[in-house]
Amino acid sequence: DTGVSQDPRHKITKRGQNVTFRCDxxxxxxxxxxxxxxxxxxxxxxxxxxNEAQLEKSRLLxxxxxxERPKGSxxxxxxxxxxxxxxxxxxxxxxxxxxxxxEQYFGPGTRLTVT
Amino acid sequence: AQSVTQPDIxxxxxxxxxxELRCNYSYGATPYLFWYVQSPGQGLQLLLxxxxxxxxxxxxxxxxxxxxxxxSSFNLxxxxxxxxxxxxxxxAVGEGTGNQFYFGTGTSLTVIP
Numbered sequence: 001d002t003g004v005s006q007d008p009r010h011k012i013t014k015r016g017q018n019v020t021f022r023c024d025x026x027x028x029x030x031x032x033x034x035x036x037x038x039x040x041x042x043x044x045x046x047x048x049x050x051n052e053a054q055l056e057k058s059r060l061l062x063x064x065x066x067x068e069r070p071k072g073s074x075x076x077x078x079x080x081x082x083x084x085x086x087x088x089x090x091x092x093x094x095x096x097x098x099x100x101x102x103e104q105y106f107g108p109g110t111r112l113t114v115t
Numbered sequence: 116a117q118s119v120t121q122p123d124i125x126x127x128x129x130x131x132x133x134x135e136l137r138c139n140y141s142y143g144a145t146p147y148l149f150w151y152v153q154s155p156g157q158g159l160q161l162l163l164x165x166x167x168x169x170x171x172x173x174x175x176x177x178x179x180x181x182x183x184x185x186x187s188s189f190n191l192x193x194x195x196x197x198x199x200x201x202x203x204x205x206x207a208v209g210e211g212t213g214n215q216f217y218f219g220t221g222t223s224l225t226v227i228p
Contacts, residue, residue: 043205103164
């Protein structure tokens with residue numbers, strides 16, 4: 001257990017529905033990252049927060065995706081109008097600030113299946 | 116652009132045998148390099164990291180990795196594999212001034228008795 005938790009662990013939804021995932025980082029970490037991992041691939045960066053500010057977004061993050069970290073603690077990732085291509089593992093990670101030197105601690109992930 | 120290549124999709128070794136997992140990266144400056152392990156149903160766990168200094172780094176669970184700048188490689192090694200080492204292994208490179216990690220596609224390790 002790394003100290004990063006994600007909820008739910010599994011989500012099955014029908015195409016076109018909206019889903020929301022939650023990530024609770026390690027409490028003293030001010031950076032929070034979201035990644036997507038599809039079968040047979042490594043995690044792909046989606047976005048990251050420094051405290052409550054969303055500082056970087058990947059082009060993978062289409063306008064159907066939105067992420068928030070309202071109080072600089074937990075974060076939510078929402079996917080609107082889900083598509084079958086959104087089926088993946090969504091990983092959250094947190095770290096202290098300090099650039100790429102800082103180790104990222106990963107949560108167990110939320111596995112999304114869109115039917 | 117930064118990239119990470121793990122040439123071996125799947126490796127099978129016998130318990131007690133030595134292991135080497137390959138990782139090659141593409142990055143202009145000195146990279147920050149990491150190896151993570153992912154077991155089924157678990158998140159990624161950091162095995163070891165390299166920032167600078169001694170090019171041979173020691174990690175947890177008896178793993179080590181060697182940074183070779185001339186070969187743009189950061190291969191992971193273990194002298195004697197245990198059945199519990201069966202998992203997916205990911206190499207990652209961190210961009211020095213940025214904040215992104217770039218992961219390889221992973222190597223799946225099977226350990227046979």
